[in-house]
Amino acid sequence: MMGWKIAMCNAFLVVMLVLLSSWVSWGEASVSYDHKAISVNGQRRILISGSIHYPRSTPEMWPDLIQKAKEGGLDVIQTYVFWNGHEPEPGKYYFEGRYDLVKFIKLVHQAGLYVNLRIGPYACAEWNFGGFPVWLKYVPGISFRTNNGPFKAAMQKFTTKIVNMMKAERLYETQGGPIILSQIENEYGPMEYELGAPGRAYSEWAAKMAVDLGTGVPWIMCKQDDAPDPIINTCNGFYCDYFSPNKAYKPKMWTEAWTGWFTQFGGPVPYRPAEDLAFSVARFIQKGGSFINYYMYHGGTNFGRTAGGPFIATSYDYDAPLDEYGLLRQPKWGHLKDLHRAIKLCEPALVSGDPTVMSLGNYQEAHVFKSRSGSCAAFLANYNQHSFAKVSFWNMHYNLPPWSISILPDCKNTVYNTARIGAQSAQMKMTPVSKGFAWQSYNEELMSYEDNSFTMVGLREQINTTRDNTDYLWYTTDVKIDPREGFLRGGKWPVLTVFSAGHALHVFINGQLSGTAYGSLESPKVTFSKSVNLRAGVNKISLLSIAVGLPNVGPHFETWNAGVLGPVSLSGLNEGKRDLTWQKWTYKVGLKGESLSLHSLSGSSSVEWVEGSYIAQRQPLTWYKTTFNAPSGNEPLALDMDTMSKGQVWINGQSIGRYWNEYKASGNCGACNYAGWFNEKKCLSNCGKASQRWYHVPRSWLRPTGNLLVVLEEWGGNPYGISLVKREVASVCADIYEWQPTLVNWQLQASGKVNKPLRPKAHLSCAAGQKISSIKFASFGTPQGSCGNFQEGSCHAFHSYDVFERYCIGQQSCTVPVTPEIFGGDPCPSVMKKLSVEAICS
Ligand code: GAL
Numbered sequence: 001m002m003g004w005k006i007a008m009c010n011a012f013l014v015v016m017l018v019l020l021s022s023w024v025s026w027g028e029a030s031v032s033y034d035h036k037a038i039s040v041n042g043q044r045r046i047l048i049s050g051s052i053h054y055p056r057s058t059p060e061m062w063p064d065l066i067q068k069a070k071e072g073g074l075d076v077i078q079t080y081v082f083w084n085g086h087e088p089e090p091g092k093y094y095f096e097g098r099y100d101l102v103k104f105i106k107l108v109h110q111a112g113l114y115v116n117l118r119i120g121p122y123a124c125a126e127w128n129f130g131g132f133p134v135w136l137k138y139v140p141g142i143s144f145r146t147n148n149g150p151f152k153a154a155m156q157k158f159t160t161k162i163v164n165m166m167k168a169e170r171l172y173e174t175q176g177g178p179i180i181l182s183q184i185e186n187e188y189g190p191m192e193y194e195l196g197a198p199g200r201a202y203s204e205w206a207a208k209m210a211v212d213l214g215t216g217v218p219w220i221m222c223k224q225d226d227a228p229d230p231i232i233n234t235c236n237g238f239y240c241d242y243f244s245p246n247k248a249y250k251p252k253m254w255t256e257a258w259t260g261w262f263t264q265f266g267g268p269v270p271y272r273p274a275e276d277l278a279f280s281v282a283r284f285i286q287k288g289g290s291f292i293n294y295y296m297y298h299g300g301t302n303f304g305r306t307a308g309g310p311f312i313a314t315s316y317d318y319d320a321p322l323d324e325y326g327l328l329r330q331p332k333w334g335h336l337k338d339l340h341r342a343i344k345l346c347e348p349a350l351v352s353g354d355p356t357v358m359s360l361g362n363y364q365e366a367h368v369f370k371s372r373s374g375s376c377a378a379f380l381a382n383y384n385q386h387s388f389a390k391v392s393f394w395n396m397h398y399n400l401p402p403w404s405i406s407i408l409p410d411c412k413n414t415v416y417n418t419a420r421i422g423a424q425s426a427q428m429k430m431t432p433v434s435k436g437f438a439w440q441s442y443n444e445e446l447m448s449y450e451d452n453s454f455t456m457v458g459l460r461e462q463i464n465t466t467r468d469n470t471d472y473l474w475y476t477t478d479v480k481i482d483p484r485e486g487f488l489r490g491g492k493w494p495v496l497t498v499f500s501a502g503h504a505l506h507v508f509i510n511g512q513l514s515g516t517a518y519g520s521l522e523s524p525k526v527t528f529s530k531s532v533n534l535r536a537g538v539n540k541i542s543l544l545s546i547a548v549g550l551p552n553v554g555p556h557f558e559t560w561n562a563g564v565l566g567p568v569s570l571s572g573l574n575e576g577k578r579d580l581t582w583q584k585w586t587y588k589v590g591l592k593g594e595s596l597s598l599h600s601l602s603g604s605s606s607v608e609w610v611e612g613s614y615i616a617q618r619q620p621l622t623w624y625k626t627t628f629n630a631p632s633g634n635e636p637l638a639l640d641m642d643t644m645s646k647g648q649v650w651i652n653g654q655s656i657g658r659y660w661n662e663y664k665a666s667g668n669c670g671a672c673n674y675a676g677w678f679n680e681k682k683c684l685s686n687c688g689k690a691s692q693r694w695y696h697v698p699r700s701w702l703r704p705t706g707n708l709l710v711v712l713e714e715w716g717g718n719p720y721g722i723s724l725v726k727r728e729v730a731s732v733c734a735d736i737y738e739w740q741p742t743l744v745n746w747q748l749q750a751s752g753k754v755n756k757p758l759r760p761k762a763h764l765s766c767a768a769g770q771k772i773s774s775i776k777f778a779s780f781g782t783p784q785g786s787c788g789n790f791q792e793g794s795c796h797a798f799h800s801y802d803v804f805e806r807y808c809i810g811q812q813s814c815t816v817p818v819t820p821e822i823f824g825g826d827p828c829p830s831v832m833k834k835l836s837v838e839a840i841c842s
Pocket of ligand 1: 125126236
């Protein structure tokens with residue numbers, strides 16, 4: 001009897017729970033999840049998301065970036081929250097300008113998109129100190145990202161502050177706002193593994209702390225296999241199809257699908273072919289994935305001193321679908337847009353349940369999704385990196401290019417193949433708009449003994465001394481040379497050896513630059529060892545140590561040192577080697593020009609500048625200034641710094657960032673095939689050239705006339721080579737196979753309006769305000785190469801050019817069907833042909 005009652009009770013409870021959960025997911029505003037997907041307002045969704053980090057662009061750029069993300073088929077914008085930008089001093093908060101988080105989220109909402117807010121507050125992100133404020137390091141007893149009281153207190157305080165702010169602005173989905181997900185911590189799994197028990201205790205604490213904040217929407221933890229329930233653990237990587245969440249009732253989510261990779265000074269510029277990115281996404285979706293976020297969708301710029309690393313470049317372009325400047329990166333943007341449309345056509349079947357997998361060959365598979373209401377979607381995959389596959393699926397034949405997936409939203413017709421790009425590609429150019437600036441110069445004083453200098457015995461760690469308020473720290477010492485030294489009488493010069501923990505070092509002997517040494521992201525330590533020119537009597541050795549961004553990742557990176565920690569020695573003297581490490585050293589934090597704010601509108605007139613033929617060229621530690629008028633138009637702008645070496649640049653007091661053109665990219669920039677596993681070293685460009693030549697100048701930082709441009713050159717450069725350039729489309733290309741499937745054609749056929757196979761069309765479109773002025777290349781046949789360097793193959797239709805000249809010249813955009821007839825007949829029957837065309841935009 002008793003048992004029966006309990007059973008009844010249990011049954012009642014179950015019914016209540018089911019009702020409750022259905023109420024939770026059917027209610028007006030709700031975000032829930034099950035093993036299949038995130039549900040928004042009771043509806044399971046396949047969500048396509050993209051990262052746009054708000055401080056990496058300007059508020060004036062935000063609406064356009066968000067709009068282009070929406071047009072590209074995104075449902076969600078993902079961003080970290082950048083603690084060090086928001087709390088520059090303990091308890092002093094900043095949410096203005098590029099750090100106006102609420103404004104950013106509201107703009108996303110206005111565009112009708114959702115937000116995935118990665119509060120962290122650890123971000124990583126190649127951002128200075130991983131997003132931690134530097135003052136946090138000096139909280140007594142602190143140890144970052146582990147089971148440490150002071151750290152947890154600070155983290156909880158900031159996280160709560162952000163959550164409360166979002167609630168107060170009613171930004172959570174359950175309040176009618178756009179935020180559907182939040183993230184706590186970031187990729188803590190590997191760290192927890194290193195730290196063991198305290199790591200485990202910390203992640204459990206972080207999870208509970210987050211959940212207790214009651215945001216009403218799910219929390220995620222990325223790369224955290226043991227994420228405590230109900231937090232969803234998610235995957236980050238170049239591919240994530242192999243991933244499964246740690247509980248069967250959690251959905252399979254990919255929070256960082258890397259669209260490319262970051263650039264470091266001294267490294268080449270990585271890129272990821274659109275075909276492989278699309279393949280990885282289709283692969284994830286076909287394996288039951290329901291949330292994918294492109295990291296980055298718009299990478300943007302590390303303005304000021306926000307770049308981390310060290311050695312992360314100022315550009316955070318990332319080869320993202322929207323380039324650093326906010327322009328479409330084609331064909332990547334368009335190819336992904338087409339992918340998203342194809343995936344969305346499959347959505348009803350995709351969210352209905354798990355796929356049935358069928359083998360179609362050794363390296364070929366079909367993943368089939370069916371819904372109860374009868375919709376069916378199939379993904380046909382060819383994992384072979386080298387060859388095409390002819391497969392048959394449900395009595396139909398399909399030709400699959402190597403390393404590709406075809407999408408069939410009706411289980412019959414292909415609307416998209418990841419290796420067949422229908423979207424146009426574009427070549428960009430940087431056109432000078434003003435050059436030959438009238439410069440003035442000011443020579444930075446070499447370390448002078450001023451009020452704010454101090455002397456002590458031995459060598460000091462740099463960050464503890466500068467608190468990262470500046471990149472620069474002077475170390476100066478005196479060295480007495482006896483007139484009887486052998487080297488003064490024709491012997492070999494003594495050798496100065498300096499060991500520094502990083503990151504770069506200029507060595508001055510008696511006021512003359514004697515040499516420069518620097519590390520790299522992989523090995524930031526610096527060793528300087530060079531013969532130096534000393535004289536009898538007292539010599540001044542001044543070491544200018546430079547930090548190039550604080551580390552953002554690694555176990556307890558907050559404890560990593562920078563600066564000259566020694567030993568410092570002089571060898572080749574009569575006495576042999578003299579150790580200078582434990583001498584008296586005089587320190588000065590920052591440069592004189594920095595303390596005078598020479599970069600700012602008000603500070604720039606506080607010194608006397610020289611002009612005309614007196615201006616310093618190829619001189620280390622020189623400030624340059626000039627003024628210029630804003631160029632007309634609305635194309636994005638950049639500074640070409642190719643003739644400069646290393647330093648920083650400001651416009652109207654706003655920092656454009658660090659430049660380092662002298663650091664050339666070393667690496668192997670060979671050809672790169674989209675097919676095969678991708679990693680960040682596979683496809684590289686710019687080898688032998690500056691890792692970064694152009695530096696983004698946001699239009700909104702300019703006024704019509706009299707803009708102040710200030711450059712601090714550390715090493716020596718020619719300012720007359722600096723120019724302001726605009727970024728624009730140089731040419732557009734289409735590269736399309738005959739019979740290549742397109743979604744538009746499928747829709748026409750599905751609507752019953754047409755009942756024969758349709759040819760694809762080539763669409764070419766220059767930027768608004770431009771026109772197609774000439775056809776650089778056109779060939780229907782077997783052309784080779786890619787946009788910018790197409791060549792004719794053995795088969796070529798003679799009228800290839802004529803057609804485009806007729807349809808396109810003088811137009812902003814044009815469309816040409818890829819049919820043999822239009823090109824004057826089939827130039828090589830029974831050969832698979834394609835059309836390649838490049839049109840110049842001007
Ligand atoms: C991830 C990290 C991101 C970013 C990325 C590399 O591991 O979560 O913040 O650093 O690597 O760009």
